[in-house]
Amino acid sequence: MKQYKIPNATIKRLPLYHRYFQFLKDSDKKKISSTELAEAVQVDSATIRRDFSYFGSLGKRGYGYEVEPMLEFFKKLLNQDKTSQVALVGVGNLGNALLNYNFSQTNNIKIAVAFDKNPQIIGQKINDVPILDTEKLAETIQNQEIDVAILTVPANNAQKVADELVQAGIKGILNFSPLRISTPPTVRVHNVDLANELQTLIYFLDNYR
Numbered sequence: 001m002k003q004y005k006i007p008n009a010t011i012k013r014l015p016l017y018h019r020y021f022q023f024l025k026d027s028d029k030k031k032i033s034s035t036e037l038a039e040a041v042q043v044d045s046a047t048i049r050r051d052f053s054y055f056g057s058l059g060k061r062g063y064g065y066e067v068e069p070m071l072e073f074f075k076k077l078l079n080q081d082k083t084s085q086v087a088l089v090g091v092g093n094l095g096n097a098l099l100n101y102n103f104s105q106t107n108n109i110k111i112a113v114a115f116d117k118n119p120q121i122i123g124q125k126i127n128d129v130p131i132l133d134t135e136k137l138a139e140t141i142q143n144q145e146i147d148v149a150i151l152t153v154p155a156n157n158a159q160k161v162a163d164e165l166v167q168a169g170i171k172g173i174l175n176f177s178p179l180r181i182s183t184p185p186t187v188r189v190h191n192v193d194l195a196n197e198l199q200t201l202i203y204f205l206d207n208y209r
Ligand SMILES: NC(=O)c1ccc[n+]([C@@H]2O[C@H](COP(=O)([O-])OP(=O)(O)OC[C@H]3O[C@@H](n4cnc5c(N)ncnc54)[C@H](O)[C@@H]3O)[C@@H](O)[C@H]2O)c1
Pocket: 089, 090, 091, 092, 093, 094, 095, 115, 116, 117, 118, 134, 151, 152, 153, 154, 155, 157, 160, 161, 175, 176, 177, 178, 192, 193, 194, 195
């Protein structure tokens, strides 16, 4: 399968399809029509067909999709059998919320360890995740073979921590800080900005209703 030919927008929708087929399986549904699927995931059926076409022929025209094989397909594609261990740096308000959430709805992502520099919280656990001193960052990430980190430190420390993460061998950073961090091209950074999302939503409401 030539993954590099698949558009980013399609890749971003894969977890959505996976989650919905899991939901159907949990509800004992065996089959779903393409119209029902389109309505449920709120993606039009032409886009769904195009998305699926990148992976060969999934489902038959006019027949819909069989839940079990589709779920197995997305599980494999998204590597659901392997749990990705994630590190989190910066256990403040946002870090706390993410640790308490800890992706409990997805069984293949888990924050395994958190780091902070505040001596008052180092050594504690949140939702069973240990909070370690940032001094231990490189050693722990290497020992636990962690590839992905969530960055929830204040903007003024974000680049410094990102550099430490890169140095430790991290391959992907989910950056919540407002700073656009610089990393080598081999490290992928995804920025999460709730204010941006809200502004975009409001813009759409104002202009396209
Ligand atoms: N993307 C979003 O939508 C969004 C939403 C809210 C907050 N934020 C951003 O997330 C970040 C965290 O916000 P918050 O409200 O949780 O802040 P906070 O001040 O409550 O927490 C920051 C934590 O980072 C720790 N820290 C600081 N420097 C560190 C370092 N060098 N190594 C390890 N730990 C360090 C602090 O000790 C503290 O525990 C900020 O950059 C904020 O702007 C983003």
